Amino acid sequence: MNYFEALGKESFLYRLDARVKLVVLLLFAWKIALSSSFGEVLGFAPFAVALLFCLRGDMGQIFRILFAADAFLVFLVISAFIYGNISLGLLLFLKSNEILIISIALLMTSEPFQIFRAFRDFKLPAKLVQLFFLTYRYIYTIYEEYRLMMKSAYCRGFKPKTSLNTYRTYAYILANLLVKSYFRADRIYKAMLCRGFKGEFLVYRESKMKREDYAFAAVSFLVFTMVELWSLSGQKIFL
Amino acid sequence: MELIRTENLSVKRGGREVLKNVNFFLQEREKVFIIGPNGSGKTTFAETLMGFVEFEGGIFFKGKRMEGEEDFYSLRTKVGYVFQNPDDQLFSPTVEEELAFAPMNLGYSRGKVKTLVESALEKFGIRHLRDTPIYKLSGGQKRLVSIAAVMTMNPEGLILDEPTNGLDEENFLMLVDFLRSVEKAVIVITHDKNLIDALDWKKYYLKDGYLTFVK
Ligand SMILES: Nc1ncnc2c1ncn2[C@@H]1O[C@H](COP(=O)(O)OP(=O)(O)OP(=O)(O)O)[C@@H](O)[C@H]1O
Numbered sequence: 316m317n318y319f320e321a322l323g324k325e326s327f328l329y330r331l332d333a334r335v336k337l338v339v340l341l342l343f344a345w346k347i348a349l350s351s352s353f354g355e356v357l358g359f360a361p362f363a364v365a366l367l368f369c370l371r372g373d374m375g376q377i378f379r380i381l382f383a384a385d386a387f388l389v390f391l392v393i394s395a396f397i398y399g400n401i402s403l404g405l406l407l408f409l410k411s412n413e414i415l416i417i418s419i420a421l422l423m424t425s426e427p428f429q430i431f432r433a434f435r436d437f438k439l440p441a442k443l444v445q446l447f448f449l450t451y452r453y454i455y456t457i458y459e460e461y462r463l464m465m466k467s468a469y470c471r472g473f474k475p476k477t478s479l480n481t482y483r484t485y486a487y488i489l490a491n492l493l494v495k496s497y498f499r500a501d502r503i504y505k506a507m508l509c510r511g512f513k514g515e516f517l518v519y520r521e522s523k524m525k526r527e528d529y530a531f532a533a534v535s536f537l538v539f540t541m542v543e544l545w546s547l548s549g550q551k552i553f554l
Numbered sequence: 555m556e557l558i559r560t561e562n563l564s565v566k567r568g569g570r571e572v573l574k575n576v577n578f579f580l581q582e583r584e585k586v587f588i589i590g591p592n593g594s595g596k597t598t599f600a601e602t603l604m605g606f607v608e609f610e611g612g613i614f615f616k617g618k619r620m621e622g623e624e625d626f627y628s629l630r631t632k633v634g635y636v637f638q639n640p641d642d643q644l645f646s647p648t649v650e651e652e653l654a655f656a657p658m659n660l661g662y663s664r665g666k667v668k669t670l671v672e673s674a675l676e677k678f679g680i681r682h683l684r685d686t687p688i689y690k691l692s693g694g695q696k697r698l699v700s701i702a703a704v705m706t707m708n709p710e711g712l713i714l715d716e717p718t719n720g721l722d723e724e725n726f727l728m729l730v731d732f733l734r735s736v737e738k739a740v741i742v743i744t745h746d747k748n749l750i751d752a753l754d755w756k757k758y759y760l761k762d763g764y765l766t767f768v769k
């Protein structure tokens with residue numbers, strides 16, 4: 316299992332520019348999060364569902380993510396129910412799931428570094444973006460190193476118990492991880508210096524907006540406007 | 555023309571003298587091996603040449619004495635250093651970005667960067683890995699990428715620390731071929747008997763801090 320894999324590599328969502336996806340996500344998430352009308356929130360539902368269909372990814376995985384979030388949300392709905400405000404509970408539930416689905420469809424279909432690049436293009440502070448990126452890049456490496464050390468411990472008869480020996484082993488592994496990370500960081504920095512690094516990360520393959528990206532942005536915006544107009548015009552068919 | 559020279563180079567690490575009065579000399583386009591037992595200071599020697607370790611004595615690049623960070627900055631971009639462990643060297647999101655890192659830093663034009671990247675992808679047979687994230691590469695693939703990533707700098711010299719580690723037969727032969735044909739000065743640090751036999755190069759032996767010429 317790889318936790319850093321983008322979803323839906325066959326869908327057009329994967330090929331879209333991360334910047335467009337981020338903007339669309341922010342627009343919808345902002346509107347849905349702030350909305351208190353059932354009609355409006357439901358109006359956005361077809362968009363979320365359509366994205367989910369476009370994703371054509373591993374539905375099992377997507378539902379596992381939704382399920383994990385909903386397991387928590389259920390308590391919110393229950394407490395809302397207890398306090399006699401079931402419609403508020405349901406609204407919250409609906410809003411959260413919509414935002415989650417749109418996030419999965421738009422965010423998790425990008426490679427993480429494309430998202431970092433989009434951050435950079437949106438003029439987030441360069442240092443912050445580099446920090447994000449390097450953290451992301453090395454979490455995996457550090458995690459691998461941790462697993463390697465655990466394997467090596469298991470290969471030599473280590474069994475986790477509630478004993479002093481177990482705690483000591485974990486402490487050694489943790490200490491090793493810290494020291495290793497420190498030295499690794501030091502050498503990586505040297506490697507960067509060896510290749511002419513002067514403090515600024517330059518990106519080779521700049522992403523260009525394609526016709527697909529403009530089309531997606533336009534369609535999303537159209538949907539957004541339509542839902543807004545429809546809900547403003549006061550057609551309250553629900554509740 | 556001389557490329558790199560050291561004069562009575564001494565290095566202390568952890569209170570121990572790892573290198574003692576090393577006098578080393580490398581001509582332009584000269585190719586040499588540095589061999590020696592584990593812990594004898596081979597990697598330390600390479601790191602000292604790149605300006606990462608405090609030293610006594612002198613390091614000269616093309617006759618110019620290396621005095622400070624500025625000098626080493628330019629030396630580093632002219633002598634490509636391939637680390638002993640590729641995981642220490644690769645940090646970009648994809649193979650392509652990794653190869654483009656150095657030439658972009660050197661401020662080359664986009665066209666030139668592209669040419670350099672493409673030719674390195676071709677030369678090391680890693681074109682199919684272009685978009686692969688670094689963390690997904692196998693050990694041997696990382697090795698190839700780490701060599702390719704300094705070649706795109708178009709350096710005048712190369713220092714490779716144990717470059718055959720983790721390479722299979724096919725890639726080993728490709729590396730031998732590359733080392734034989736590359737028109738640059740090369741220092742290869744290795745224990746690999748096969749590599750030493752495959753290339754009839756000058757050999758230096760490092761032991762107990764002393765560097766001696768073997769053949
Ligand atoms: N960062 C460091 N701090 C202190 N001592 C170090 C450091 N790095 C290496 N040493 C010491 O310097 C000596 C030479 O190490 P070096 O890594 O240069 O050996 P090497 O010849 O490259 O060995 P190998 O063949 O195992 O790669 C060793 O005794 C080592 O313990």
Ligand SMILES: [Mg+2]
Pocket residue numbers: 596597598638715
């Ligand atoms: Mg070494």
